[in-house]
Amino acid sequence: MRMLPFNFDRLDSGSIFLSNVAGFHSCLDQSEFDEFIESSATSNRTLNDLLQSKLFVSDNDNLDATQAALSSALAKKLLGELEFRPIFMIVPTLRCDHACNYCQVSRANAKASGYDLDPNAISIIVSTIKRLSPPPYKIEIQGGEPLLRMDLIKAIYDQAESQLQPGNFELVITTSLSLMDESILSWARNRAVYFSTSLDGQQEVHNANRILPSQDSYERLKHSVKRILEELGANRIATVTTVTRSLLEAPESIIEAHLELGINEMFVRPISPYGFANTKPSTEYSIAEYMTFYEKLFNTIIKHNQEGIPLVESSAAIHLKRVLIPGYSQYADLKSPSGLLLNCVLFNYDSKVYGSDETRMLQRVIGDIDFSCGEVNSLSLVKNDLYQKLISSSFNLVHPGCETCAYQPYCGSDPCQHISLMGEPVGDKSLSVFCHYHKNMFRFLLDRYYSHPPTRNILKDWCHG
Amino acid sequence: MEIRELQKSDYTEWVIRNTLYWLTPYSRWQLSDSSTHWIIQFESPSNDLFYELDKLLNDYTLRENVMEKTSTIREAITLNVLKSIQQRLEA
Numbered sequence: 001m002r003m004l005p006f007n008f009d010r011l012d013s014g015s016i017f018l019s020n021v022a023g024f025h026s027c028l029d030q031s032e033f034d035e036f037i038e039s040s041a042t043s044n045r046t047l048n049d050l051l052q053s054k055l056f057v058s059d060n061d062n063l064d065a066t067q068a069a070l071s072s073a074l075a076k077k078l079l080g081e082l083e084f085r086p087i088f089m090i091v092p093t094l095r096c097d098h099a100c101n102y103c104q105v106s107r108a109n110a111k112a113s114g115y116d117l118d119p120n121a122i123s124i125i126v127s128t129i130k131r132l133s134p135p136p137y138k139i140e141i142q143g144g145e146p147l148l149r150m151d152l153i154k155a156i157y158d159q160a161e162s163q164l165q166p167g168n169f170e171l172v173i174t175t176s177l178s179l180m181d182e183s184i185l186s187w188a189r190n191r192a193v194y195f196s197t198s199l200d201g202q203q204e205v206h207n208a209n210r211i212l213p214s215q216d217s218y219e220r221l222k223h224s225v226k227r228i229l230e231e232l233g234a235n236r237i238a239t240v241t242t243v244t245r246s247l248l249e250a251p252e253s254i255i256e257a258h259l260e261l262g263i264n265e266m267f268v269r270p271i272s273p274y275g276f277a278n279t280k281p282s283t284e285y286s287i288a289e290y291m292t293f294y295e296k297l298f299n300t301i302i303k304h305n306q307e308g309i310p311l312v313e314s315s316a317a318i319h320l321k322r323v324l325i326p327g328y329s330q331y332a333d334l335k336s337p338s339g340l341l342l343n344c345v346l347f348n349y350d351s352k353v354y355g356s357d358e359t360r361m362l363q364r365v366i367g368d369i370d371f372s373c374g375e376v377n378s379l380s381l382v383k384n385d386l387y388q389k390l391i392s393s394s395f396n397l398v399h400p401g402c403e404t405c406a407y408q409p410y411c412g413s414d415p416c417q418h419i420s421l422m423g424e425p426v427g428d429k430s431l432s433v434f435c436h437y438h439k440n441m442f443r444f445l446l447d448r449y450y451s452h453p454p455t456r457n458i459l460k461d462w463c464h465g
Numbered sequence: 466m467e468i469r470e471l472q473k474s475d476y477t478e479w480v481i482r483n484t485l486y487w488l489t490p491y492s493r494w495q496l497s498d499s500s501t502h503w504i505i506q507f508e509s510p511s512n513d514l515f516y517e518l519d520k521l522l523n524d525y526t527l528r529e530n531v532m533e534k535t536s537t538i539r540e541a542i543t544l545n546v547l548k549s550i551q552q553r554l555e556a
Contacts (some may be wrong), residue, residue: 005535005542007528021542037527038533067538071545080549204546404528430489 001048002058003040004070008033009124009406011443013451021071021397023409024054027450040072049453069272077369077409080327081335082342084246088129089140090356092117092152096145099211100242115144117152117349117435125347132345135168142346147179157191168299172196177208177224178217185231195228197221199239201253202260205246227262235303236265241268243293245285251297255311256303267314268297273421273433285352287436292446298448304457315348317462318442320449322410324463334412334438340392341387342371351375355387358416365420391414401429407442467510469518470502476522480529481505484521491517 006020016033019025027035028047035042040057042048051057055073058066094115096107101329108115139160141153153173160169170192176196187193200209203218210217228237240252241247258266270290301311321328332339341355352372354360359371373387374380379385394413396402402411414434418427429435450454471481481503485494507514513529532539 003534005533008524010524034482037530063538067541068545069544071542074542075546078546083544088538213480403485404525428486428489432488 001040002060002063003036004056004058004066007055007404007406010267011442011447011450012383012405013447015447015450017443017450018056018407019406019409020055020070021077022055023326024073024076025054025406026051038370043198048382055393061202063248074109075325079270081329082336084133084342085407086133086341086343086345087138087140087332088132088144089344090117090125090156091142091144091347091349091360092149092156093147094144094349095148096143097178097198097212098145101209101211102242108146110148116149116260117347118351121351121376122152123145123163124161126156128347128376128379129160129345130163137164137169139169139171141171141173141175143174144349145176145179146173147175147184150179154187157193162290166192170194176217176221177228178220179422180211180224180227182227185227188232188236195237196227196240199241199257199261199318199352200244201241201247201250202257205244205250205253206257207248208246209242209244220350222261225263229262232247237263238293239266240274241265241266243268243270243290245435248289248293251293252300255300255305258311259309264310264403265312265314266295269315270437273373273417278373283456284436287433287440290437291440294441295444298444302455302458306454308462312462314462315441316445319410319438319445321458321463323442323446332412333414334410336394336396336411336413337391338410338413338415340390340394340415341381343427345373348372351377353379354417355390358420362416364418376461390425399426399429401432402434405429405439407439410442411438467507469505469507469515471505471522473498473503476503477529478503479511479526480522481524484518486515487521488514497523498518 006018009017011017011027015027017025017027028042031292032042032047036051042051046059052059055066063109074140095110095112096103101109118359121414126354128138137160139156141156146153157171160171166347173196174196180222198210198223206218206221207215226314227236239258247253251315254266254268260266268448270287298316301313304311307395316335318331320330322334329335332343335343339356340359346354346357346360348354348360353374353376354363354372363371369386370384371386373384392414395410396411396413399413402408405411416423416427417434418432421433422428422431427434445459450456476544481496485496485505488494491511491514492507494508495506
């Protein structure tokens with residue numbers, strides 16, 4: 001038997017997680033692993049067959065064919081990740097009625113001028129979207145608080161309906177919902193319009209993070225979510241929870257907040273270290289602290305599921321899908337090369353076009369470098385060689401620290417975060433927040449998946465619906 | 466400050482450098498060598514640091530073992546992947 005290339009990591013339960021470049025994986029116990037390293041086979045014949053089927057080992061007669069299969073799987077994976085399948089983001093305004101502690105994109109005051117999209121640009125933006133990609137289109141309206149310019153959102157929808165055709169697109173409005181009213185609900189009712197909102201916990205925590213002069217962000221959100229559920233249905237609203245220090249001690253607050261609002265699915269993530277998001281010492285915490293929090297949250301969610309309350313934590317589902325579902329690559333953060341530009345084209349309020357939300361954040365922080373692909377009237381995906389450099393330096397397969405990592409085939413690359421924190425795109429993975437977060441998520445979730453069958457069944461449901 | 470000396474006959478430079486790469490969050494370190502030893506100077510020694518050091522030395526030695534056994538296959542795979550991608554791009 002001949003051993004084929006693989007990487008490994010030790011899980012908390014004592015199992016050893018193996019993966020290869022094709023994305024196949026297996027879990028061995030310590031004695032099986034020792035045998036495998038020593039003699040390219042274990043004493044368990046069934047396990048040997050499994051390892052052979054997953055291209056961790058080959059008999060000498062089939063070595064050429066096995067090598068070819070591994071190569072073909074890796075080539076297919078790389079080409080899949082290089083596909084241009086963007087979400088289109090449009091920023092109608094940078095103005096916002098909130099003044100949140102950790103706003104990731106900076107903001108402009110709600111009454112400021114010069115921070116809104118020129119209505120004349122909308123037709124060009126939509127025609128550009130049509131030229132860039134075949135349907136179906138996902139158009140995400142970002143901010144600021146986009147509902148401040150509902151007129152522009154309606155104009156974007158109308159242009160999309162006219163140029164892209166109904167049924168070929170959906171519009172997701174990322175909003176605090178503070179300005180939601182009955183007229184917006186009524187407008188959205190028979191249109192392909194969805195809402196994505198931030199929910200940071202129950203009233204006290206949410207209002208401490210999401211700062212409105214009236215101090216009633218949570219109450220407004222609660223009312224709006226209730227109305228969306230009543231009028232439009234549960235599939236029209238999704239939440240994102242950004243974990244701040246005040247939430248670290250109260251993971252149950254996130255669950256209670258979702259249950260209170262009647263939402264069963266949550267997406268929980270650590271605070272972004274980008275730009276404006278983590279500049280205040282009170283919001284800082286380590287990924288180790290986050291994982292302690294996350295474990296408590298996860299255990300409580302699993303307990304609720306076992307008691308018949310079907311809660312889903314989507315960041316867990318996404319990490320596991322990357323491992324368990326071949327070809328799953330719909331999450332831009334977990335892509336190598338990076339999903340920059342390949343998975344996102346952002347049309348900013350000032351007509352500039354960016355390859356991701358993160359690049360527009362970097363532009364606000366590092367003003368003397370042009371992170372854009374030009375303006376919508378003169379868009380060029382190749383003119384700014386920054387993108388070529390960033391994408392070509394984002395293949396984690398060859399990154400120091402990643403090349404020997406068992407989670408490399410499933411993980412991604414975030415050149416913008418590394419530029420933001422370290423001044424260069426590859427990053428020292430031993431200090432990288434991106435690496436610490438995703439590696440610990442994979443390690444934790446796979447450990448639970450393989451060491452606890454009742455949890456595995458719940459996680460399978462999350463992954464496979 | 467604490468100095469660890471590891472025999473060159475026990476660990477290659479690849480194992481030492483990959484191990485040290487992941488120790489930066491625990492302590493600043495400096496690597497030098499003599500004809501027989503790797504000499505590592507740690508600025509902030511701790512039990513956690515040395516636990517991690519031993520674990521990483523062990524695991525990178527195993528990884529080196531796997532890499533040695535699979536190096537020719539690894540190179541062949543890389544070549545095949547490049548050929549395959551080229552073919553698909555030309556198709």
